[in-house]
Amino acid sequence: MLFSELPLANPLQRAVRAVGYETPTPIQERSIPSLLEGRDLLGIAQTGTGKTAAFALPILQRLLDSGKFRAPKTCRALILLPTRELAIQVEECFRQYAQFTAISTACIFGGVNDASQKRNLVRGVDVLVATPGRLLDLIGQKAVSLKALEFFVLDEADRMLDMGFIHDIRKVVALLPQVRQNLFFSATMPDDITKLAATILRPDPVRVEVAPQSTPIERIHQELYRIDKRRKGALLKELLLAHPEMKKVLVFSRTKHGADKITRVLEKAGVKCAAIHGNKSQNRRQEALGNFKSEKIRVLVATDIAARGIDVDDVSHVFNYDLPDVPETFVHRIGRTARAGKDGIAISFCSPDEEQDLRAIEKLTRIRIPEGDQAIYDKLPPPQKETAESMMRNSRGRMNRSEAQARAEKSREKQTQKPAQNPAQKPDQKPVHEKTAHKFSHDKKRLEKQLREGGAGVQPAGGMPQGGKPHGEQTNNSQNDNARRRHRRNRPGSRARRRMRENGGAV
Numbered sequence: 001m002l003f004s005e006l007p008l009a010n011p012l013q014r015a016v017r018a019v020g021y022e023t024p025t026p027i028q029e030r031s032i033p034s035l036l037e038g039r040d041l042l043g044i045a046q047t048g049t050g051k052t053a054a055f056a057l058p059i060l061q062r063l064l065d066s067g068k069f070r071a072p073k074t075c076r077a078l079i080l081l082p083t084r085e086l087a088i089q090v091e092e093c094f095r096q097y098a099q100f101t102a103i104s105t106a107c108i109f110g111g112v113n114d115a116s117q118k119r120n121l122v123r124g125v126d127v128l129v130a131t132p133g134r135l136l137d138l139i140g141q142k143a144v145s146l147k148a149l150e151f152f153v154l155d156e157a158d159r160m161l162d163m164g165f166i167h168d169i170r171k172v173v174a175l176l177p178q179v180r181q182n183l184f185f186s187a188t189m190p191d192d193i194t195k196l197a198a199t200i201l202r203p204d205p206v207r208v209e210v211a212p213q214s215t216p217i218e219r220i221h222q223e224l225y226r227i228d229k230r231r232k233g234a235l236l237k238e239l240l241l242a243h244p245e246m247k248k249v250l251v252f253s254r255t256k257h258g259a260d261k262i263t264r265v266l267e268k269a270g271v272k273c274a275a276i277h278g279n280k281s282q283n284r285r286q287e288a289l290g291n292f293k294s295e296k297i298r299v300l301v302a303t304d305i306a307a308r309g310i311d312v313d314d315v316s317h318v319f320n321y322d323l324p325d326v327p328e329t330f331v332h333r334i335g336r337t338a339r340a341g342k343d344g345i346a347i348s349f350c351s352p353d354e355e356q357d358l359r360a361i362e363k364l365t366r367i368r369i370p371e372g373d374q375a376i377y378d379k380l381p382p383p384q385k386e387t388a389e390s391m392m393r394n395s396r397g398r399m400n401r402s403e404a405q406a407r408a409e410k411s412r413e414k415q416t417q418k419p420a421q422n423p424a425q426k427p428d429q430k431p432v433h434e435k436t437a438h439k440f441s442h443d444k445k446r447l448e449k450q451l452r453e454g455g456a457g458v459q460p461a462g463g464m465p466q467g468g469k470p471h472g473e474q475t476n477n478s479q480n481d482n483a484r485r486r487h488r489r490n491r492p493g494s495r496a497r498r499r500m501r502e503n504g505g506a507v
Contacts, residue, residue, distance in 0.1 A: 001029055007036060009064050011100035012057060019096055025050035026210040032058050035183070040205035042197055043185040049210060051155065052093045055079075055183050059151050060098055062181075063126055066150070070104070073121055073144055075128035077151035080172065082159045084109040084131060084282060085289065089311045090155070091129040103127065108144075110134040111282045118143040132160075132168035139175065146175045154200060157186040158193050158328065166196070173200055188328045219338040222346045223372035224358075227380075229351040232321060233265040234380050239347070240271055240299070242376070246317045248292070251301045252333050254322035259301045262321060266299055273299035304329055313339065320348040323357040327364040347372065 003016045003024060024032070027045045035041055035058035045051055059077050070076055079094075081087045091107035098105065106125040108117045110133050117134070121144045128144070138144050154160070160169060182205075184197045197205075227235055240246055253259040256277040263275045274288035274297050292300040293312050304324060315337045324330050330348075337344025348369060350358050362368055 006032055006057075008057060008061055011064075012060055012097060014100050015097045016057070018099070021053070025054075027051060027208055028054045028057075030208045030210070031055065031206075034206040034208075035059070035181075036061060038062070038181055040182045040201045041184065042201060042205045042207045043183070044189055044207075044209040045185070045187065051185050052090055053097070055153055055155075055185070056090075056094050056097050059127070059153070060094070060101070060103060062151070063103055064101060070124035070126050071148055072124045073142070074124045074148040075106075075121075075126070075144065075146070076148060077127045077153070078135075078146065078149055078172075078176075079127070079129045079153040079155060080135070080160075080169070081129065081131060082156050082163050082165060084111060085285070086156065086311075087129050087131055088286075091127075094127050094129065098127075105129070108134050108138060110137075114138065114141075114143075132165045132172060136168060136171060146172075147177060149176055149180055151181050151183070152176055152200075153183040153185070155185045157184060157196060158188045158190065159332070161192055161196070162326065162329075166192075169196070170199075187332060219343045220334055220346050221343070222334070222348070222367070222369045224348050224350060224369040225372045225376070226350050226352075227377075228383050229353070230384050231380055232349050232351070233262065235349065235376065236262070236319060236321065237265060237269045237271070238376060238379050240266070241269065242379075247298060248295060248312070248315050249299045249317045249319065250312075250315050250336050251299055251319040251321050252324075253301060253303055254324070256303055258322065259303055262301045266301075271299055272297040273301060275301045277303040304333075312336070314342070315339070316344065318344065318346045320346070323348060323350060323354045323361065325357065327357070327360045330361045331365065 001024060003021050004013065006024070008016070026049070027043060028050050031041055031043060031054040035055065041055075043051060043054065063076060068076070079087075079090055081090060087107050087109050091105055094105045103126045105127040106117070106120045107129045108114075108121075109131040114134065114137070118138065118141070121128075121138070135144075139146070154169065160166070182201050184201055184205075186193050186197075225235060236251065240249065251262060253262055256279050259275040259277050263273050266273045274291060276285050276288045280288070288297070288300060289312075291297045301321075318334050318337045320330065320333060324333065334344075334346035337346060348358075358369075
């Protein structure tokens with residue numbers, strides 16, 4: 001089947017040809033005819049299989065066929081998405097497909113000022129692409145209403161639940177009119193997603209599943225490198241420098257701090273890169289994504305917030321710098337490559353504390369990831385010795401404090417098996433007090449020798465003046481010396497000061 005054979009209006013056919021589509025993907029071929037009939041749809045497909053066009057084209061066709069006009073502060077079609085990046089990209093697709101029509105589109109999301117978004121909604125829009133939080137916010141401000149809604153699309157439903165949007169989704173669904181067409185898309189279908197779909201879809205929806213659940217695209221070649229956590233940065237740098245064909249690389253980190261750290265390591269090695277995560281402003285995120293698309297930078301480091309929000313063509317390699325906690329997330333990460341019928345490579349790093357995650361991923365995908373080139377390890381620095389504290393820090397909560405303390409105590413016992421001694425003292429050295437006494441005796445003999453030879457004004461060791469008399473009997477300055485000593489000891493609250501008060505001024 002070709003796109004030209006689908007029952008789409010001429011403006012949509014022109015748009016399809018303008019973006020270069022010729023043959024529909026399996027999900028597009030199976031979804032578009034049913035959606036044009038007005039049926040609800042439950043779609044299960046991997047990321048990168050063409051889901052956006054599968055629901056966008058039939059929605060636009062039905063909007064054109066209805067002949068209705070949008071009312072102020074309303075929308076006729078609502079597409080709900082989990083992340084800002086994904087919302088922007090889906091709205092851009094709608095705009096491309098509707099470029100030869102009068103259908104209007106708008107995109108609203110959090111993290112930016114809402115003034116311009118509210119202005120776009122004043123006259124109403126035909127297609128509204130939104131994230132749940134900002135949509136509810138603008139509904140509360142009466143900037144938009146869902147009373148005239150005709151089409152509702154919930155995309156990336158499993159990711160919505162992972163990010164904690166379940167309550168927001170239920171609030172949005174409660175505001176929808178009863179008569180509407182529903183489209184529900186998800187890459188995986190666990191029990192929670194099935195229950196959520198049952199509350200949104202009408203009875204007997206069309207079910208379209210174009211691939212086994214959670215199975216990675218077969219065109220992706222995978223490799224695995226087992227390495228300790230401290231040498232992951234060196235391994236990534238070595239692989240990038242040794243393979244110049246890695247021109248468009250996406251690196252996934254578990255944490256925002258880790259993404260920034262990876263970026264610093266690569267920049268120091270001369271690799272052009274940028275990081276994208278939740279702590280970055282929307283402008284910085286869009287700038288980094290734009291530079292990555294235009295190949296101004298070679299590497300984009302991202303957290304899982306971008307696992308489904310990045311739709312970039314020709315991504316040659318995907319690196320799992322940290323394995324994800326949720327096995328399904330691994331599928332979405334590597335799905336950023338091998339898009340539009342092309343091949344791709346996914347490389348994963350696995351530290352000892354991530355073996356459990358690796359087993360879960362291989363069980364879910366039913367694929368044993370082969371080991372990578374072992375010769376690369378010879379070019380890396382030797383591994384550093386792990387301590388109990390570092391093992392607890394790197395175990396992501398899998399090692400409790402009592403276990404770490406027990407290991408630390410065991411390591412301390414090994415260190416204390418040798419006879420205890422002063423760490424600043426060598427085994428053959430005498431005790432410190434013996435050395436001090438010997439030095440004092442030597443200095444005293446030396447000074448007495450100088451006195452016998454006629455050295456005037458030389459004061460021997462021990463504070464004894466010439467003649468062996470105490471200070472108080474030798475000079476007239478002895479009272480001043482005692483006063484100075486009292487002054488040094490006579491700080492507020494000191495014991496010396498209390499003794500002076502009790503003894504009438506005597507030390």
